[in-house]
Amino acid sequence: MAILEIKDLKVHYLTKEGPALAVDSINFSVKENKTVGLIGESGCGKTTTARAIMKFVKEPGKIMGGEIIFKGRDILTMSDKELRTLRGAELTIVRQEAQNALNPVMTIGDQIAEVIREHEHIDKRTAWERAENQLDLVGISHHRAKSFPHELSGGMRQRGMIAIATACNPDFIIMDEPITGLDVIVQRQLLTLINDLREKLNLTALFIAHDLSVISETCDDVVVMYAGKIMEKADVVSLYKHPLHPYTQALINSYPSIRGEKKNLVSIPGSPPRLVSPPKGCRFHPRCSFAIDRCREEAPEIREVDGHSVACHIVK
Ligand code: SF4
Numbered sequence: 034m035a036i037l038e039i040k041d042l043k044v045h046y047l048t049k050e051g052p053a054l055a056v057d058s059i060n061f062s063v064k065e066n067k068t069v070g071l072i073g074e075s076g077c078g079k080t081t082t083a084r085a086i087m088k089f090v091k092e093p094g095k096i097m098g099g100e101i102i103f104k105g106r107d108i109l110t111m112s113d114k115e116l117r118t119l120r121g122a123e124l125t126i127v128r129q130e131a132q133n134a135l136n137p138v139m140t141i142g143d144q145i146a147e148v149i150r151e152h153e154h155i156d157k158r159t160a161w162e163r164a165e166n167q168l169d170l171v172g173i174s175h176h177r178a179k180s181f182p183h184e185l186s187g188g189m190r191q192r193g194m195i196a197i198a199t200a201c202n203p204d205f206i207i208m209d210e211p212i213t214g215l216d217v218i219v220q221r222q223l224l225t226l227i228n229d230l231r232e233k234l235n236l237t238a239l240f241i242a243h244d245l246s247v248i249s250e251t252c253d254d255v256v257v258m259y260a261g262k263i264m265e266k267a268d269v270v271s272l273y274k275h276p277l278h279p280y281t282q283a284l285i286n287s288y289p290s291i292r293g294e295k296k297n298l299v300s301i302p303g304s305p306p307r308l309v310s311p312p313k314g315c316r317f318h319p320r321c322s323f324a325i326d327r328c329r330e331e332a333p334e335i336r337e338v339d340g341h342s343v344a345c346h347i348v349k
Pocket of ligand 1: 278279280315316317318319321322323324325328333344345346347348
């Protein structure tokens, strides 16, 4: 059963040159206890999608239409009070750059306890004990509960963010590039932690990344975005073994595979389009080596092909 359904979601950023179509009529869902990976190059709409799900889009951004159905209710029609109750308790986010997301003048223990007390009527002492347990759960000793963010390493701060995000046993967690900017050893430790927590806490998750190897290790299904549009959706094994969309193929060919055969990496020519004036037809056509005349005129609809949902004129 789908716990989250995104239907025809549109988010624009209003600029001097006109609206930038950051997320343009996307549809996907996340089933209970599954993790969906959202991948694509920088600026393709991944983080804007995450913000829209939390209803955190701020001016000059604007949600222009669509529905975000979470456990049967449309988040976009909820009142501020309903949203405050939902966020943190049922639906939560771990953002990249924990240094900016944490409050620099509160200890990590206080920040966890504060979230718990916002959603549960418990006394300070019990909340503090829960905060210490959360720290142990994410691999930071509870003896560090009185540390301020600047006294923690980058990896510990990100663990602290995960402790805050999971403190109230949410049903759904969004991880927005949670290991970006950390060294590879810390990344590996955090991925192991995230996978452990998914099992222990029965989490359903949306995992945003631009690194394909991270997605392959954490996700059940994958959604590939390009220039605000969905290009392909499939289960993770099928997507990696038999990518159908030329953009997915190009993304996979541009990343090193740790386990697969050694091959030359091929970069994708050009760069993503400006979203205030995306190309007519398929948005990927200026960079696509398979483009035909039709691609320059007509935007491809998403179709079902071999168990994948794919937006490309030539895929059969
Ligand atoms: Fe390439 Fe055309 Fe398919 Fe777009 S629709 S990905 S341009 S072949």
